Amino acid sequence: MEAARRLPVDLTVASEQPSTFELARPDALLTLDFHDLDRAVQEARVFDTRFRLDAALGVDDDTVVIATAINRALGRPRNTIESAQAARDKLLQRSLLGSSRVPVPRFGLQMIGKDLETAAQRASFPCVLKPLRLSASRGVIRADTPAEFVAAVARLEAILKSTCDPEDHHALEYLVEDFVPGYEVAVEGLLVAGHLHELAVFDKPDPLNGPFFEETIYVTPSRHPQAEQADLVQCVEAAVHAIGLHEGPIHAELRYNQRGPWLIELAARPIGGRCSAVLRFGDGTISLEEIVLRHAVGMPLPSLERERNAAAVMMIPVPGAGVLEDFTGVDDAKRVPGVEDVVITAHRGETLVPWPEGSRYPGFIFARGEAPELAERAVREAHRRLHFNIRPAS
Amino acid sequence: MGMASDIRITAEPVDAQRCKFLVDRPVSQGVRRFADRGEAAGSPLAEALFALPGVRELIVSGNLITVVKESPEAWQVAGKAVGAAIRQALSADAPPIADRPPATGAARVSDDELYERVNDLFEQQVNPMVARHGGRVELIDVQESIVMLRMSGGCQGCGMASVTLRQGIEGMLNQYLPEVKGIVDITDHMSGTNPYFASAKK
Numbered sequence: 177m178e179a180a181r182r183l184p185v186d187l188t189v190a191s192e193q194p195s196t197f198e199l200a201r202p203d204a205l206l207t208l209d210f211h212d213l214d215r216a217v218q219e220a221r222v223f224d225t226r227f228r229l230d231a232a233l234g235v236d237d238d239t240v241v242i243a244t245a246i247n248r249a250l251g252r253p254r255n256t257i258e259s260a261q262a263a264r265d266k267l268l269q270r271s272l273l274g275s276s277r278v279p280v281p282r283f284g285l286q287m288i289g290k291d292l293e294t295a296a297q298r299a300s301f302p303c304v305l306k307p308l309r310l311s312a313s314r315g316v317i318r319a320d321t322p323a324e325f326v327a328a329v330a331r332l333e334a335i336l337k338s339t340c341d342p343e344d345h346h347a348l349e350y351l352v353e354d355f356v357p358g359y360e361v362a363v364e365g366l367l368v369a370g371h372l373h374e375l376a377v378f379d380k381p382d383p384l385n386g387p388f389f390e391e392t393i394y395v396t397p398s399r400h401p402q403a404e405q406a407d408l409v410q411c412v413e414a415a416v417h418a419i420g421l422h423e424g425p426i427h428a429e430l431r432y433n434q435r436g437p438w439l440i441e442l443a444a445r446p447i448g449g450r451c452s453a454v455l456r457f458g459d460g461t462i463s464l465e466e467i468v469l470r471h472a473v474g475m476p477l478p479s480l481e482r483e484r485n486a487a488a489v490m491m492i493p494v495p496g497a498g499v500l501e502d503f504t505g506v507d508d509a510k511r512v513p514g515v516e517d518v519v520i521t522a523h524r525g526e527t528l529v530p531w532p533e534g535s536r537y538p539g540f541i542f543a544r545g546e547a548p549e550l551a552e553r554a555v556r557e558a559h560r561r562l563h564f565n566i567r568p569a570s
Numbered sequence: 571m572g573m574a575s576d577i578r579i580t581a582e583p584v585d586a587q588r589c590k591f592l593v594d595r596p597v598s599q600g601v602r603r604f605a606d607r608g609e610a611a612g613s614p615l616a617e618a619l620f621a622l623p624g625v626r627e628l629i630v631s632g633n634l635i636t637v638v639k640e641s642p643e644a645w646q647v648a649g650k651a652v653g654a655a656i657r658q659a660l661s662a663d664a665p666p667i668a669d670r671p672p673a674t675g676a677a678r679v680s681d682d683e684l685y686e687r688v689n690d691l692f693e694q695q696v697n698p699m700v701a702r703h704g705g706r707v708e709l710i711d712v713q714e715s716i717v718m719l720r721m722s723g724g725c726q727g728c729g730m731a732s733v734t735l736r737q738g739i740e741g742m743l744n745q746y747l748p749e750v751k752g753i754v755d756i757t758d759h760m761s762g763t764n765p766y767f768a769s770a771k772k
Contacts, residue, residue: 177732177733177736177737181736187737189737193767195730195733195737196699196702196705196734196738197699197738197739197742200695200699200742201738201741201742204741205733205737450769453586460641460642461624461640461641461642483642506760513644513646514644514646515644516586516644517583519760521727521760523727523760523763524761524763525764543644
């Protein structure tokens with residue numbers, strides 16, 4: 177919204193639950209049924225007849241496909257619906273990438289309640305179980321033995337049965353894929369007429385070896401060798417072409433080991449809205465959202481060169497399971513040199529749920545510095561100054 | 571007004587762009603907002619702050635100076651230069667902030683009148699709407715045609731609070747009270763205990 181105000185672009189925010197202001201501000205707020213693609217497109221068409229839409233943008237995995245379908249329905253095609261779906265669907269994505277020889281972990285599809293013992297015996301260890309329908313590493317569990325596999329499936333079953341739509345016949349499906357050792361990075365990019373512009377490569381300095389895969393720190397620029405970074409970006413480029421993406425933002429998660437880069441996830445959206453605050457471009461005043469918005473509505477693009485400073489964001493780890501009674505140290509954390517902001521998004525009284533059952537970070541820490549080491553050190557020190565008081569949930 | 575080294579200033583960053591500087595002595599009488607370097611002319615404190623790289627806007631109210639910047643520099647760094655400029659301006663003999671220039675042209679709606687109108691809009695239209703999600707919006711003040719408000723209940727800490735603020739409340743103010751120049755949310759969203767929508771995951 178801030179980027180739209182700055183450009184300026186008239187913005188309509190669509191959500192699946194109605195805003196209380198929708199009747200008063202019908203041009204600015206719109207309710208769409210995110211679970212029914214055809215209906216959402218029809219609702220957008222009706223809206224377009226009253227208030228012209230120039231482009232639709234999805235901001236998360238769930239809305240990217242809808243935004244793509246709306247753009248096509250309005251005669252402003254950017255990507256095919258199939259490519260957007262492939263960016264959303266882990267199984268379809270891996271199948272397309274694998275058949276295009278993009279390096280992805282070896283994978284197989286399983287369903288809760290079917291052939292568990294056989295699957296556990298056949299799996300190659302270590303492996304990672306990934307539910308098809310969940311995001312943000314929720315329900316993702318590593319297993320090193322058949323016994324761990326069986327235990328992981330039991331845990332996953334409980335998660336899926338408590339969260340998924342019972343009418344979704346893919347809801348209980350999960351991938352079993354080889355665990356890929358090596359370091360992990362995230363690549364942020366913008367596709368313009370099929371050409372990938374690298375916007376940032378983020379290091380993830382905390383090892384993500386499981387058994388669960390809660391993220392912590394992203395730092396940019398990457399400190400990995402330039403040649404390896406080039407390999408990683410090339411791998412992303414091959415992946416976007418393999419699934420047919422042509423325009424718009426992409427966010428990719430990759431691993432790198434002695435065999436080179438491995439594509440772990442590719443999404444046709446920018447990095448999450450909170451974390452994106454860490455990215456600035458040109459003279460340091462241009463946000464990622466401004467770039468994405470400019471591209472969507474066909475405005476000239478500014479410099480896609482990231483600012484000179486290094487930057488880091490920490491997704492604050494869930495400090496434990498239970499009810500957040502209180503937190504302290506925010507002001508002290510903000511005083512750490514280099515720290516720009518500390519935001520606690522969990523509220524007092526909220527039940528905090530660690531991974532793999534949970535998927536929500538209690539807050540975020542942002543820092544900048546002349547070097548990535550300094551930015552990383554700043555977020556770690558700020559985190560050390562935060563204290564969360566949690567009581568067990570009754 | 572005193573030796574520069576005697577002046578105590580406390581910086582309270584609001585976010586990466588805004589920081590409040592609380593000075594231990596009055597800086598101005600009433601409220602002055604400076605939207606650009608031109609408006610700062612004649613007010614030594616405002617001139618000094620606009621001379622710093624990236625400063626975009628100032629609001630001076632009593633002993634509180636709110637600085638809005640565009641530069642990416644952290645407040646830990648930028649704040650030192652702001653503090654030095656404040657100390658220097660307050661150490662000089664000239665008043666740091668000039669009196670407000672007389673209004674010219676068409677009659678301007680006073681802040682008091684605007685307060686009444688905004689308050690009516692909030693009570694008659696805005697609050698009945700946000701009440702459906704257990705929220706409330708309180709008008710705190712109108713200064714220089716800028717509306718300061720605080721959200722509570724379901725709005726405080728809500729994942730959609732910024733949508734409510736920008737797409738809802740600000741849009742209604744633009745529609746019904748075009749005299750309003752801006753809107754500042756002073757809510758401590760981190761202290762919300764019952765937000766209607768959870769915040770974004772990442």
